Amino acid sequence: MSKIMTENLISNQDRDFEVLKCQILKDKGFDCNQYRDTYIKRRLTIRLRANNLYSYRDYAKLLNSDPMEYNELMTAFTITVSEFFRDASVFDYFRKNVIPSLIQDKRRKKQKIIRIWSAGCASGEETYSIAISMYDFLGATPENFIISVHGTDIDGASLVKAKKGEYTFEEVKNVRADSLSQYFVFDQGKYRVRDKIKGLVKFEKHDLISGKPLAHFDVIFCRNVSIYFSRAMHERLHMEFCNALNTDGFFVLGKTEMLYGAARKLFKPVNAKEGIYQKFKQTSIHPHPI
Numbered sequence: 569m570s571k572i573m574t575e576n577l578i579s580n581q582d583r584d585f586e587v588l589k590c591q592i593l594k595d596k597g598f599d600c601n602q603y604r605d606t607y608i609k610r611r612l613t614i615r616l617r618a619n620n621l622y623s624y625r626d627y628a629k630l631l632n633s634d635p636m637e638y639n640e641l642m643t644a645f646t647i648t649v650s651e652f653f654r655d656a657s658v659f660d661y662f663r664k665n666v667i668p669s670l671i672q673d674k675r676r677k678k679q680k681i682i683r684i685w686s687a688g689c690a691s692g693e694e695t696y697s698i699a700i701s702m703y704d705f706l707g708a709t710p711e712n713f714i715i716s717v718h719g720t721d722i723d724g725a726s727l728v729k730a731k732k733g734e735y736t737f738e739e740v741k742n743v744r745a746d747s748l749s750q751y752f753v754f755d756q757g758k759y760r761v762r763d764k765i766k767g768l769v770k771f772e773k774h775d776l777i778s779g780k781p782l783a784h785f786d787v788i789f790c791r792n793v794s795i796y797f798s799r800a801m802h803e804r805l806h807m808e809f810c811n812a813l814n815t816d817g818f819f820v821l822g823k824t825e826m827l828y829g830a831a832r833k834l835f836k837p838v839n840a841k842e843g844i845y846q847k848f849k850q851t852s853i854h855p856h857p858i
């Protein structure tokens with residue numbers, strides 16, 4: 569194939585890729601442009617292969633003729649792998665340092681409400697791990713603290729599982745034996761989260777890209793979610809998390825990601841190795857607490 573023909577083929581593919589992204593945005597409201605192109609292309613390749621197709625143009629035609637394919641595509645776009653107490657050292661630091669500091673601050677300010685957001689919570693493992701950590705620290709009589717841990721995700725199927733709160737033996741492998749008996753009931757081959765923990769959590773569908781801004785949180789976890797986002801979206805998201813936190817609130821970004829953009833000036837690292845930051849400057853607060 570001549571160099572010119574190869575270049576034409578590539579530019580056609582690039583153009584078809586852009587057209588396909590517009591079509592997905594128009595039909596499903598899913599904005600591929602906020603993710604890294606390499607990520608979107610990898611996920612599209614899975615669907616092209618599954619349908620024996622070789623071009624974005626043919627795949628766009630398929631989406632037009634078979635809207636059910638969109639369900640498969642949306643599933644392919646979300647990587648929902650999660651674990652209880654994922655990255656043990658992050659949770660160790662959270663339990664031993666962040667929670668005590670947060671509680672001390674709340675007592676000093678005579679505040680009773682503690683709001684935590686697990687953004688991109690998948691099937692709830694992270695959200696429940698946070699709630700268990702809080703319960704462990706405060707005990708059965710949490711001194712009248714009102715704790716709420718909000719798990720949000722874009723993926724409806726994951727949220728159904730999160731709300732159910734039932735996990736296999738393999739899925740709870742990271743949960744300590746004492747926590748397993750304290751916070752789970754073994755029933756019909758599954759470990760079900762006990763009501764005392766379920767009562768602390770709330771799950772809601774929310775798109776971090778197009779959803780309403782949330783606010784008034786003391787801690788935000790957002791781990792293994794924005795790795796797939798574009799640089800511009802990263803910067804916007806980290807700024808939005810900063811706005812969503814109360815002053816002195818904690819941002820748990822985790823070990824695999826770094827802070828981007830203007831938010832770098834508004835957070836101080838509490839433990840950079842574990843990806844834990846604290847907001848030290850007040851920013852504008854959006855008026856939409858969930």
Ligand SMILES: C[S@@+](CC[C@H](N)C(=O)[O-])C[C@H]1O[C@@H](n2cnc3c(N)ncnc32)[C@H](O)[C@@H]1O
Pocket residue numbers: 646647648649650651654687688689690691694720721722723726774775776777790791792793
């Ligand atoms: C790999 S999981 C991470 C789960 C959990 N945070 C953890 O670290 O174990 C990534 C989650 O991010 C969610 N996600 C991806 N894009 C999102 C978006 N725009 N808004 C909300 N959630 C999103 C996916 O549906 C998926 O459940």
